[in-house]
Amino acid sequence: MASAASSSSAATSGRKPWVYGLWYAESCLAFAGVWALMSDRTPRTFLEVAAFLLLCGAALAVPAHALRAALLHAGAGAAVRLRVLEVFLVLAAGGAAAALSTAHGWAAILCILLIGNALWALEMESRAAKRGRSLTS
Numbered sequence: 001m002a003s004a005a006s007s008s009s010a011a012t013s014g015r016k017p018w019v020y021g022l023w024y025a026e027s028c029l030a031f032a033g034v035w036a037l038m039s040d041r042t043p044r045t046f047l048e049v050a051a052f053l054l055l056c057g058a059a060l061a062v063p064a065h066a067l068r069a070a071l072l073h074a075g076a077g078a079a080v081r082l083r084v085l086e087v088f089l090v091l092a093a094g095g096a097a098a099a100l101s102t103a104h105g106w107a108a109i110l111c112i113l114l115i116g117n118a119l120w121a122l123e124m125e126s127r128a129a130k131r132g133r134s135l136t137s
Helices: 002-013 017-038 043-061 063-074 078-101 105-131
Strands: none
Touching (some): 043 105, 063 078, 063 105, 078 105
């Protein structure tokens, strides 16, 4: 059922999902190049900025969805999936609070993106429960 939902959303948009990931990676590299040229013009700056931006994209799009998919694959019930995703949300929020209180702004940004990812996965779980299915796109 997951592949049918994924293929229909890809068909609606007219592009395969990996194309958006490629565009994001290209955008990160372009922004990192501009940032490096405008600051100290070192390859290290380019690599640090590119790595941080790619990490931000991964934090927003991957962890909670991978956790949800693993729970679905393991056959966990809807209530268990919901509780595990809520724990993930609480841990991400705690990480954001800790990072902000210790003046680690880069870590706070990543934790805030993890909060967004957890909320996104919780919304998908809520929609799946309303539809009576275990997976939505």
